Amino acid sequence: MIARAPYLFLLLIIIPDLYFDLHYWRHKNSAGQRFCRWLPTIGLIAYTIYLMYERNFIPDNPDIIYIYLFLLGLIAIPKMVYMLFSMTGHLCSLLFHKKNSTRPHKNYGNLLGLLFVPILWYILFYGSFVGFHELDINHQTYVSPDLPKAFNGYRVLLFSDAHVGTYAGKRQHLLQRAVNSINALRPDLIVFTGDIQNTKPQELYQQMDILSKLKAKDGIYSVLGNHDYAKYVDCSEAEKEANCRETISLEKQLGWKLLLNSHQIIERGKSRIVIAGMENDGDGKRFPQKGNISMTLKGVDNEDFILMLEHDPSAWRRKIIPDGRAQLTLSGHTHKMQFTLFGWCPLSLTGSDFNGWYTEGQQALFVTAGLGGLIPFRFDAPGEIVMFTLKSK
Numbered sequence: 001m002i003a004r005a006p007y008l009f010l011l012l013i014i015i016p017d018l019y020f021d022l023h024y025w026r027h028k029n030s031a032g033q034r035f036c037r038w039l040p041t042i043g044l045i046a047y048t049i050y051l052m053y054e055r056n057f058i059p060d061n062p063d064i065i066y067i068y069l070f071l072l073g074l075i076a077i078p079k080m081v082y083m084l085f086s087m088t089g090h091l092c093s094l095l096f097h098k099k100n101s102t103r104p105h106k107n108y109g110n111l112l113g114l115l116f117v118p119i120l121w122y123i124l125f126y127g128s129f130v131g132f133h134e135l136d137i138n139h140q141t142y143v144s145p146d147l148p149k150a151f152n153g154y155r156v157l158l159f160s161d162a163h164v165g166t167y168a169g170k171r172q173h174l175l176q177r178a179v180n181s182i183n184a185l186r187p188d189l190i191v192f193t194g195d196i197q198n199t200k201p202q203e204l205y206q207q208m209d210i211l212s213k214l215k216a217k218d219g220i221y222s223v224l225g226n227h228d229y230a231k232y233v234d235c236s237e238a239e240k241e242a243n244c245r246e247t248i249s250l251e252k253q254l255g256w257k258l259l260l261n262s263h264q265i266i267e268r269g270k271s272r273i274v275i276a277g278m279e280n281d282g283d284g285k286r287f288p289q290k291g292n293i294s295m296t297l298k299g300v301d302n303e304d305f306i307l308m309l310e311h312d313p314s315a316w317r318r319k320i321i322p323d324g325r326a327q328l329t330l331s332g333h334t335h336k337m338q339f340t341l342f343g344w345c346p347l348s349l350t351g352s353d354f355n356g357w358y359t360e361g362q363q364a365l366f367v368t369a370g371l372g373g374l375i376p377f378r379f380d381a382p383g384e385i386v387m388f389t390l391k392s393k
Contacts, residue, residue, distance in 0.1 A: 001058055001065060002051035009048050012072070016079035017041045019087070040075050047071070057199055057232035058374065062165065069375060073124040078117045085113030127339070127379035134382035135178060137185070140357075140366065144327050145393040146305045148271035152392040156307065157187035157216070159385045160332025161195040161225065161370030164211070165203035171376065176210050178371055178385065183215055185387050189266070190216040192256065193332040194225025194280060194311030198374050199232045201246040212254050218266050220256045223277040224248075225311040225333060226287040227374075259309060261295040274306045276326065281315035291315050293323045300325065313353045316365045329365045336369035336381040345381070 002009055017038060025034045047068055051059075058065050089109015147154075159182065167175040182190065197203045204211070214220055230243035251258045259277020266273050274297075281291025291310065300306065308326035310316065312333045320326050334354040337347045347354040358365040371383045 001054075002048060002068070003054060006048060006052045009072075010045065012080055013041055013044045013048065013076045016076070016083040019083045020079075023086075044071060044076060055234035062168075062198070066376060069377075070124070070128060074121070078120045081116055081120060082110075082113035085109040085116065089113075123379050127377040131378040131380070131382060132373070132376045133174060134378065135174075135181065135371075136369075136382045136384040137181060138368075138384045138386040139389070140386055141389045141391060142328055142364065142366075143391040143393050144305065144362075146303075146327050146362075147390055147392040148268070148273065148305060149392045150268035150271035151273055151305070151390055154273075154390040155185075155188045156388045156390065157182055157185060157190045157385060158193065158330050158366070158368055158388065159190070159371050160193040160311070160330075160368050161335055161372060162192070163195055163198050163227070163372040163374055164207040165198035165200075166372050166374060166376050168203070168206065172207070172210070175207060175372075178383070179210055179213055182385055183213065185385075187216050187387065189218045189275070190214055190220040191275070191307075191309055191330060192220065192222040193309050193330055193368070194223050195227045195332065195370075196222075196225070196251065197227055197247060199227065200230065201243055201250055204247070204250045208250070208254065214254075220254075221264070221275050221277060221309065222251055222256045222258050223309045223311055224258070224260070224280055226280050226282055229280065229288050229290075231288060259296075261290075261292045263296060263300060263306075272304070274300050274304045275309070276300070276306055277309040278315065278319070280311045281319060282312045283314070287312060291319055293319045297323065297325055313358075313365060313367045316353060316358070317360075320365075321360050321363055324363070327363060329363070331365060331367045332370045334367060334370075335373050338373050338375070338378045338381050340380040343380075 021034065025037055029037065051065070051068060086107060086109045089107040089112070092109070093107055159178070164175060228244065228247050230240045230247070233240065233243065248258060257264060261279050263274050263276035266275060276296050278293060278296045279290035280288050282289055297306065302325065306326040308320060308329040310320065310329055310331050313331035316329050316331065320329055334347060336355045337345050339345065345355065353365055353367055355367050355369055368386050369381055369384050371385065
């Protein structure tokens with residue numbers, strides 16, 4: 001993770017202290033005091049350099065990266081925010097200070113910076129030690145004239161982005177709670193829209209007993225997410241393919257029906273619905289682009305009601321809408337950025353479909369905030385499981 005953009009991290013760490021040293025420390029502190037003030041930054045620089053040589057996206061021991069990111073949030077980011085307020089305040093004082101005034105310049109940016117630092121610390125501690133432990137049960141109703149009346153009231157439970165490696169050790173009880181909550185809702189069908197792991201299938205070993213307890217009348221259907229293709233491990237292509245095959249094998253061992261550009265039929269008497277699963281279809285650069293809508297819906301009648309599973313919601317506009325057959329698509333991937341502020345999420349600035357409902361004509365997409373995350377942090381964007389009740393109009 002750090003090795004992908006190490007200089008950005010180093011700049012984030014170093015620039016604020018250079019600013020403070022230039023404007024404050026060298027005028028008021030001795031050389032020893034200045035060195036002590038630089039010590040946290042020196043430590044973070046050394047930590048960053050160490051992580052630059054980490055081969056994988058995250059280390060085999062993920063606590064190494066978790067601690068690093070926590071320290072960034074505790075030290076480097078507040079310093080950077082304070083510096084930006086201080087610089088802005090200094091510029092404003094120069095622009096608006098009266099030329100003939102003998103009163104000293106006042107930098108109100110320093111005061112605003114001091115007010116914001118505790119807010120950042122609150123977000124950090126709450127998101128790390130409280131927010132990631134929160135779980136929402138989100139009830140939704142979907143109405144469609146194409147849904148057979150035999151399926152009126154059919155209950156589909158969606159969960160996504162489990163990232164079970166993050167639930168290792170002391171966090172395992174959180175995954176157990178999610179499984180218990182899902183089973184307590186007694187869904188007719190459970191669907192999982194990808195990212196069962198962080199980087200490797202070995203993460204599933206200690207979670208198999210918990211995940212195998214998921215139960216639904218019509219079974220559990222799943223698709224792969226970008227993390228499930230083992231693309232974030234520094235190894236040969238053959239090893240990556242072997243890891244992906246093992247992830248597929250483990251999901252099948254759980255009794256899940258993994259859909260790889262394929263579909264299955266669920267029947268009620270003479271009526272039926274189609275559960276389709278397209279492989280992850282991202283940008284083809286950072287995220288695998290393997291979705292094939294024609295293969296996924298091969299042999300499906302135009303009159304069928306289709307519930308499409310696709311990890312990456314960007315594929316909805318790129319491939320699923322143009323095909324025109326899937327009435328309802330369920331996705332994950334975005335995690336709602338694991339952060340919102342008073343309901344506002346920075347992802348909204350991208351114009352992408354990142355959370356909740358989206359419709360185009362007779363086609364609908366729902367993007368869940370997901371269950372877990374690669375990083376154990378969530379602020380005002382708790383993990384969720386979503387219970388859909390399907391209604392025939």
